[in-house]
């Protein structure tokens with residue numbers, strides 16, 4: 306056992322910053338990281354046992370307790386729930402004979418719930434020992450358990466050989482489908498693999514490349530929208546022994562799966578974008594941070610990088626450009642939504658808990674291992690290639706005045722054609738719904754749980770009484786406007802997640818509660834606001850839904866929503882958004898619940914009620930009953 310651990314440690318040169326990889330390898334070998342392994346790791350890396358344990362405890366896919374031979378991680382995000390999560394879960398539990406969070410007595414099967422695994426267009430889905438199982442039904446869940454019990458191997462459990470495109474590649478071989486529904490300038494076929502590295506780079510200087518990206522007005526596609534050219538320019542000017550390009554492929558926002566498709570089908574474009582960013586900023590270290598949920602792509606993506614090395618598209622003097630040295634490695638995450646935040650991601654890459662750093666300094670000044678670090682989103686890097694090839698002017702001919710180019714949308718929920726849509730910025734929600742074949746729509750969540758819950762109710766069809774009930778003067782948009790709101794940085798900014806809910810959905814009970822559970826689960830726990838308020842707010846919401854709320858409860862929620870915005874990172878700052886956004890755009894639902902409470906006795910006098918008990922124990926009133 307000790308030799309095995311030592312050989313893993315040697316593989317990573319006993320480097321503490323590679324603790325994530327060391328733990329991932331040990332998990333793969335033993336199924337968990339036991340006390341003995343922890344002590345060997347701590348001693349060899351010259352760090353404390355506590356440091357090893359704090360990293361293990363942070364990530365969903367690490368465990369200090371033994372796991373089963375077959376571990377089933379069933380996704381519990383909202384899109385899964387809309388399509389039968391509850392029934393699938395029950396089928397797993399009944400057939401396995403154990404409940405979620407536990408192993409079967411013989412240690413054969415472990416059942417766990419997990420946050421979004423990026424399969425919202427084909428859920429309910431689960432990861433079983435790194436293999437993805439999509440479109441689960443109770444029948445399929447029962448069959449999987451019975452096949453496991455019958456001694457079948459993991460590969461024999463699949464009910465569909467493989468999906469489309471590169472999903473069928475022998476190194477990937479997964480039942481996942483790309484579901485690309487609409488292509489535009491980024492996803493079109495008009496792309497010659499690595500053409501810009503091979504033929505264009507030698508004709509332009511790094512400064513010219515940065516200028517082109519600046520002129521294109523490309524903004525970060527992860528959601529924050531920071532100007533990419535500016536980020537590259539800052540990065541290129543920072544002093545440092547090394548510079549680092551990180552491609553952030555840790556999309557964990559429920560409803561988002563565009564990076565999955567980009568990395569499956571357009572990985573050459575993404576890697577080419579990383580090389581361009583490296584050329585522009587004179588970076589020599591490249592890392593693709595790949596979320597653990599996409600581990601099934603790892604071997605395939607590594608094979609693409611190997612091919613690039615063979616073609617001299619990575620390595621030394623890339624494509625004959627003297628002194629241009631750059632390589633890319635893939636760093637796997639281990640399951641933590643907050644690692645999508647760039648400084649948390651860097652902490653994770655250094656083998657630590659993925660807790661966001663205080664800023665400044667920003668990663669571009671002091672990032673991975675204190676080197677200047679440029680973190681770009683998958684879609685941003687791919688877009689940079691198209692801009693470098695076709696020019697800023699060409700790119701500026703798409704989109705709107707303040708939001709140029711196109712955007713990849715991950716569309717899921719109640720619609721006929723969930724999948725990836727590449728649309729020009731400025732496309733309205735109405736158009737998206739039409740393309741996706743959505744009918745009877747009640748609401749659309751734009752930008753995942755941290756985004757906006759848009760009410761698409763058509764006011765033209767409302768009676769005057771309904772309208773009066775629904776209308777709130779302050780900040781309330783009209784439904785007609787809502788339906789025509791445009792995806793853009795000035796109206797509805799989005800990282801790309803669009804979840805559709807039809808009129809049969811219970812917005813508060815099903816949707817908002819699910820989103821709050823997500824934030825509660827994913828808080829890193831560092832700030833008291835983010836650690837506590839989502840729980841308290843969820844309890845308050847439950848109280849309202851269950852008919853025990855009063856109007857003051859709605860005000861409390863709004864006030865607490867202001868406090869939580871003081872949290873350190875975007876996760877905490879937006880954790881109350883599901884409630885705040887639904888109060889803003891679905892206030893009538895809250896009002897209905899509050900007004901439905903008819904048995905509330907607002908004359909109830911608590912001091913009077915407890916006075917017999919107080920006299921019995923001899924306690925004096927401390928309440929000034931005026």
Ligand code: SF4
Nearest residue numbers: 829831832835874877
């Ligand atoms: Fe962690 Fe939440 Fe604070 Fe972010 S806001 S640092 S996720 S506790």
